[in-house]
Amino acid sequence: MIDFIVTKYNYLFYIVLFLIGFYAIIVKKNLVKKVIGMNIMQTSIILFYVSIGCKKDGTLPILLDSDLHSHAIDAGKYLNPLPHVLMLTAIVVMVATLGVALAVLILMYKQYGTLEEDELLKRIK
Amino acid sequence: MITPFNFIIMIFVLICAITAITVKDLLSAVVILGAYSFFMCLLWAEMGAVDVAFTEASVSSGIGTILMVVAIIKTTRRSKD
Amino acid sequence: MKFKILSLFFIVITGIILIYGVAGMPDLADPDSPASRHVSPEYIQNTYKDAHTPNMVTTILADYRGYDTLGETTVIFTAGIACILLLKNLKGRKSHD
Amino acid sequence: MINKSDDIIVMTIARLIIPFIQLYALYVLMHGHYSPGGGFQGGVILGASFILLIITHGIVEARKKISKKAITLFSSFGVFIYAGIGALCLILSGNYLDYGYLSKILHVDAAHARSLGILGVETGVGLAVMAVMVSIFINISSFGESAPENNTDEEE
Amino acid sequence: MQTIESIIPFVAVLIAMAGPILIILFKRWPNIRELMTFMVASVTFGLVVSMAPSVYNGTEITYNLIDILPEVGISFKVDSFGILFALVSSSLWIVTTVYSIGYMRALKEHSQTRFFSFFAVAISSALGVAFSANLLTLYMFYEILSLSTFSLVTHHQDKEAHFGGRKYLTFLMGSSIAFFLPAVILTYYYTGTLDFNRFGILTHSIPDYMLVVMFALFLAGIGKAAIMPMHSWLPSAMVAPTPVSSLLHAVAVVKVGVFSLLRVLLYIFGTDLLEFMRFDGFLVYFVSITIIAGSLFALKQDNLKARLAYSTVAQLSYIVLAGGLLSVSGITGGIVHIAMHAFGKITLFFCAGAILVNTGFKNISQLKGIGKKMPVTMIAFFFGSLSIIGVPPLGGFWSKWNLAMGTIEYSEIPILVVLLTSSLLNAAYFMPIVYNAFFAKDESIVYTEVKEAPLLTIIPPVFTALVSIALFFYPDIFLNLARSAARSVLGV
């Protein structure tokens, strides 16, 4: 059990964060809170991916000067860069979604004067 | 191989996340979310994902927080939960 | 309240499923995991040869997987236009406050 | 809509620091090859500098630096630079986004051409991200109030 | 048996289907429009007739338009059974067209263009059913028929039409989707084909329970055949204008129903299987309930069209008997009843319509003494009812005769009793009308200014009545066609 936690603590941590975000999305009635939960959830997934990229004794995924012209670069020396790349995309997607969500939120507030889900439902009816 | 630094940041991240969804004042929640993002980006930087950390620092805890703050200023700070 | 308990239950189930998945994964930072073995070594070895760029993330981002990045930029563009679409010319809308 | 800040300290500091932020943004954008950074980060920082300008100096002042039309054009042409470079490779008989074929017009070897292609692409991304971030911010912040320049255009 | 490939069956269906285009095109000029209808009907009839001789001589005409499922296509096959039905429906279309022109104009009905368009579509799908070479094509035209007649049934667009149409559609679409379609799919699943074969395509290898299920599904699914539990749409559909009712009850809809049912029974199940599974016995007894009950219901009706409708319910089951009396005479009788009943019943409906046009009366009790004012109509009515009853100098006799022979050949004597009883009942509900029309006198009803109906509504019933008589003396065309169908099915 301890071994499980120690060898995979990052993955477990991501799950905890994911669930926190998920909880906020489902349970919270305030729409901004939902957006916050969404943000936390997406960040947790990014954490998961970044954890995939980890490598023992690996260094940053930027070539050292010593390796620039060598033909056989030891791949084990560097972190796996691919998840990082993917997560750049995910972050951008995150902020784009945030932008649209906020735009919708503001419009909704102008129209109905509240951001609480239950009140909103009442006013839409 | 839980490094202490890693662990400390994780605790901060966790605290920020929980606070951000429990605080009733939305402005505080959003600012705490910014802090959450920042700690998160520290964590990533510590894990070697500098590019991601950089992006997160600028995008999520920068622009994202600004946008949310503006949105909250434009709407309301109060929330029931 | 019932809803809250139900959703908590649901969330816990999700968590258990996720943890079950984690159990089968290679250890954290394992240099022999498939993710570090299969595709990424070639990126690391070829990045300078192919594009004269030491930062692998940049090479992959803009070259090897440049199409993803194009899509990503389009996502941002979409978000921008979407905001314009949503928030422009709101004379018709009535406001409550 | 955001009015001019009434705090002289913030205004002045922003005024002094914005050029350096912008230069830093460009630096981040251009040096993505060697250090962390690239189009997104650079673009976002650049956008943030403009957002800072808007927050401190008000939108009217900021419009002088970056008008509505400019935002639209930048966000369009930013992505267009990216897609256009890809299409250029297509015209140069390569596959889409195969920057190696840019060597035909740049007169350098393929690896350098790729490097330059990446730079061009990152520039496009930076421009687009900057413009879009500013545009989202302006849209959200100036929501529901009459725009300062009604006369310029009805739509965009 | 010879087979020739020819596009004519498809063209016949297509021309009828394309009729609405012409009709809509000329909708501003009623005369040209109706001329068009008439022409389309004539051309179609001509095409059908052109095929008749070769089919009569034992040739089959096939045409495969396109494959739409593996081994199944939209394909046409004209055999003796099909051509019989096609001849009946296409010839009666012309007659009905003439009649509708008179009827619709006399009553100044609205939306006549729509009426004629859908009429053409309905007949063309009836032809399609007649010519279809497989179950899928048949199903397709069957559905098109249901849909196109919906508009005809609800032509008046009033409350009554609304509910009548709803009932009509519920029964027909509902049964065809809920029962017919799965039965078709099951057939396809077990055999891999849907082509009609004169020995049937279902075999003993299929589990028995499944055969029973399929039999039940087909029986229930072909709601147009109006076998007893599924009959109640038919009287409700009486709200339609009379030409439509005549179409429904004499030509297109119900005949398509029984035709499809016979097709399925004889060409999908096959006589062997029917016999082996003892479906035949079940069928005849099941159907005889409808025969008796339908006639009894008819006795009760006061509305003339309703009485005719219930009569139809009963008569249809005669035809279905062919699927149970698996002998040459039985099958011949059933098949030939399609034609005989069509001519007889359409006469009756035409007359009912003529009365309605002329007097506005719908009920039998109002008809006392009308024979004096409208003698031609009522005489035609008389002959029509005689044909339905099956009295010798009329065509109806031959079908009843053959059926009766069939019961004897197949040693189902109880059915003979049923047939005779039913004939008596037929007489019981038709003859009083005729009697009252000519001999009874009701002081309360005074027919002022009633003369004969408009010419265009008189000629058709007279014509069909004459045809009914002619069919007694020259039944060979239909009888031989039916007999050859029966022989090929039975393999003798």
Add this chain to the structure above:
Amino acid sequence: MEVTLLIEAMDSSFKIMEKAKSDSVGLLETAVRLTSRTRSIEEKKINEILKGAKSRKGKVQNIAVSFLLLFVFWLLLSGKFDLFHMTLGFICSLLISFLTYDLLFANVRVGDIRLTIFRFLRYIPWLMYQIITSNFYVAKLVLKPGMYIDPHIVKFRTKLESDISWVALANSITLTPGTITMNIHDGEFFIHALDRKVADDLKSGEMEDRIAHIFMEADHIYIQDVLDVAAIFSELRKNL
């Protein structure tokens, strides 16, 4: 040998200074007159800039100076000195300076920039010293048993005129422990002070004077200049 020469030179200069000191009133008057004239010219210039009717020369100068600043900044950041990256830096700096020259030099008297920077650098050690001393003072204040603090808000009108000097002053005040600038409103500073003494220190205006000195603002700074120089030389003389 050289030392004696230097001393002689100093001596002569000191004599001049002595003379000036003795003749101070007249000198001061001249200085004031002089500065006020130059200042009025400068103010006109600023007004013109603020009005938007910028003179071409000022614009070019602004761009040039900001370009230089930015380019140096670029070089510091980049650390790559090959042609390609220098070109990139050149282009970027030029772009930014075109875009923001009016931000960086909005209210600065053009032409005095080098002196300003020099003086500003000289100001920093003093500020550091101030910070350290007041640190100790505040620490003492806080750690003494019993609450001796006497928080109150000081309001004063500054004689500084440009926004940048206000900001410098405000930030200096804030940096010094015990005092915080709360707001600046039309040249009025609202400052929260922890103690009467701190407030008095603030009111003595030394910090303000020094900042005015940096940015060459109020009239008396030139006197202060002269006094400074005199003090330096007298020190020198004493030592030699």
Add this chain to the structure above:
Amino acid sequence: MIDQAPVLIIVIPLIFALLTPVVGLWRKSLCYFWILTALALSAAFSVTVFVKVLNTGTIHYNLGGWTPPWGIEYVIDHLNALMLVVVSAIALLTAVYSRKSIEKEFPNKKTAFYTVFLLQATGFLGIVITGDMFNLYVFLEISSLAGYALIAIGEDGALFAAFKYIIIGTIGASFYLIGVGYIYIMTGSLNMADIAALLQQVNNTSVIHIAFAFILAGLIIKMALFPMYIWMPDAYTKAPSASSALIAPLMTKISAYILVRVIFTIFKPEFITANLPVTKIMLWLGFAAIIYGAIMSIAQTDFKRMLCFIIVAEIGYIVGGIGLFNPTAIKGAILHILNDAVMTAGLFFIAGIVKYKTGFHNLTDFKDLFKKMPVTMGAFVIIALSVIGVPPTCGFFSKWYLIKGAIIGNAWPFAAALLFSSLVNVVLFFRIFEIGYGFDHGHDSGGHEELGSGSLISEAPATMLLPSMLVSLIIIFTGIYNQTIITNIIEHVTPNL
């Protein structure tokens, strides 16, 4: 140029979309023709690629010239090619259709609307064409974001619907992303073909099971399958007609397409049958969706809302068909993806026309429309018949294969559900026909109008009418030529089970 056709399908609309705001700055009215050009070109290239695939088999296209596991590749097999044609054709038709409704609903937002519209289409095409798991996510997000915006500008209540959609859509996308991550951690690859090969070794690990489950969950959310449909009815009902005509047919169907792709290309069928009770679950989910969708659609009084519940049921067809897991049913399911896209598009076109003409889209607004707009309603009848499943229309044949597949798989409840849904559709549409037919309950019909009926006719504008008619023609032709489609295209993608 023909070698580059695959990429042009995406790039042309993308570049055109980017430049739409610029065109809009210059001339607002040109935007319409601008996006029309883009979509027409894209459709033309789709057809080119389609023909090429039919002739030569699967096309691979390496973006950036990098070979697959390292770069992103397009894989265009028969299914892809077909979907490309369908998506681009529907997008083109909807674009043609959108003109008048946009002018009526938000005349001052044309430029932005058309930009987002085109981006939405691009996103759809990008999803369909790609052969890379992560690239799929990116394009999924493009289309989702565009969809959020397109829905949010609708009528009253659209904002909340859009917000719900944002939240749930993000959850779906996140689930998908987690699934991809789990696959990546076990295989180290993102390319679909590569993953498919590598998965053989790690098939039995819990990670892969969870990955599959999460991808499935994400897709289920995106395609609005029964328990997760809650975002859908509101969103599509409140959206403006042009948006709903684009999103409603395509978003759900494309998710279904991804499902097919995930199950048959990435995780091989052996994995599905060997390890998890997935097929059973899918079958019963499909069953529940059909029953629920059918029942709920009867209860609706709003036409668009009713259509949404029909979509719920139709998605049930597709998922249940895949869940039956025999070639016939899968053929039917894939055919139904195609058919349903066309049918739903047609139905939403009609809804838009009704909204354009009457301002609302309740069922009662159909009153007397048969008389007023005979051509439109003719098209509507054909589309409705296809939904019901009447032979010469395409809806019949997919249903045919599905029912046959259900019989083969001995899934009698599913077959019954399919028939039940058909019956319900009969009720639904004939209810509308009755309303449109204009039964007069008050007084007996006299000869009140006959020849002068021409003055009553007020057809929809040509730009709206033409696409609807085309859709109805397509429905009939796909129905008649469905055998061609199946033998030439769908047979190639149906796995041998």
